[in-house]
Amino acid sequence: MSRFGNPYLRIVLLFAVIGIWEAAVRLFAVPVYILPRPSAIAYAFYNGVSSLVYVQNLWITLLETLLGFIVGTALAFVLGIAVALSRRTEYYLYPFIIMFQSLPKVALAPLIVVWFGLGLTSKVVNAALIAFFPLMVNTIAGLRSADEDRVNLMRSLDASEAQIFWMLRLPGALPFIMAGLEVAMIFALIGAIVAEFVGAQSGLGTLIESLNFSADVAGVFSILFILSMLGLLLNQAILQARRRVLFWDPSTKAAPEEIRRESAL
């Protein structure tokens, strides 16, 4: 039983909405190319999965997203560290950062497809490009957020700058970095789908385009369902990692109440 309500009621509500949708579409005879019935969507989903078409395309999109995420966040992390630690690096990179940051990155997708072709590479590059900024910005902010007292403590112990970085700044930046990774993961998925829209031979984005073209709206809906599940799964993966890494962060987990009380002194 959750604090905010009954979990069973939540499921009942979900099915009620689907039921009302089904009934309304049948009652008002809504054309299938406008809004398909949930049962039609389920049927399309079953067909797509059992013929393995969805599975193959899902795999392609997942691969593009994960590769784009890894490449984009790795670069963002390294560059973020360089900018955070060196004011000089920041000074020279600043115009580029500002220019790219204010640019809607999806607008680059057609260009990237021209440069990198219709295959996997252009999707990975586009996903990486979009995943890059949220992590870089957060890495810089996190590394610069080190508490003055903690830095003074490390200095008073005669710690080197490298030690201050590894033992204080980097662990202290982890809440920011994990938040950046969370956004970057979803952004990578968006980047991959957009690049597939622009030009690709396979992937869930490509599938949506071709189903849309043949007016198979139920099929489109079934892909949207897969995408939303995929997004949820990727987000959960990051949240699990976050829980592991940031067990000490108050926003992740509050201190057990009774220990606080027993140690009132």
Added chain:
Amino acid sequence: MRADDCPTLTFLTKPVLRATREIAALLIGLTLPRTATRVGENDNESAGSEVEAMTMTGRAAAPAPTATQSRSGPIIAVERLGKSYATGGGPVVALTDIDFTVADGEFVALLGPSGCGKSTLLKILAGLLPASSGEALLRGSPIIGPRRDIGVVFQSPVLFPWRTVLGNVLLPADVQRLGRRAHEKVALDLLSIVGLEGFEHRYPWELSGGMQQRVAIVRALIHDPAMLLMDEPFGALDAMTREQMNLELQRIWLERRKTVVFVTHSIPEAVFLADRVFVMTPRPGRIADIVAVDIPRPRTLEVMNTPGFGRHVSQIRGHFSAKGALDS
């Protein structure tokens, strides 16, 4: 009985004995050879504190530490030290003509209102700030930057939440690559002295403020520094916890005999803890008076109600009211 009962007698350690004592003390108990030589020296010093001693336990004969200074020589020597900051409206003098020495094993309080430069002075002693003029010597060598033989306790505990209590305590050992193994036992001993036995694998956010500050004190002691600098360490605690922490600190100090420089703006706290109180006045920050506190140890909270204690407090308070130091 006296040797066991009177940990205050460990002052007059000669430099040769010092290194062995530090190690021995950490391994607990091996303090007998030194107490034997010291008992005789104390006799002439115990007379003045007889009145206060009435309220104390049977350990009345503890020496007033000020009298022992000349014999062990200063561990800290500050000479004509000054500090000024350049600001838009010209230089601001934070400290001027600071001159003092602190004996090995002595507990000194820097007392003054906000803005008298006491924290600045502490930062200079910690090597976190350079002095503008004059110099501060620790064991004869000038303090020109952070040093490994200093332990600092800040106003907030400044613990790393991703490290356990033990991990936090071992931070200096990690930074200075002293070896975790060797210091783990020392850490556990110190933690049990401050009453944190069994908490070593907890995280700081599972502890109360007072417990966190005790962890910070243990951390400052772990690498066996020559002196302990404390910057209003109990300022953020509530009044009752603060009294308990004062008792605790005295107990740790009686057991470890570190040289302590303790910054505070509480007159009773300074008198309760210190062998000597350095009274500082602001604008510019300077030492107005040095008051020796001849109340025997261990001091209990009841000592605050004795006439001797009250005399010290009013003598010190006089400096602030007479000179209008607190007028602004």
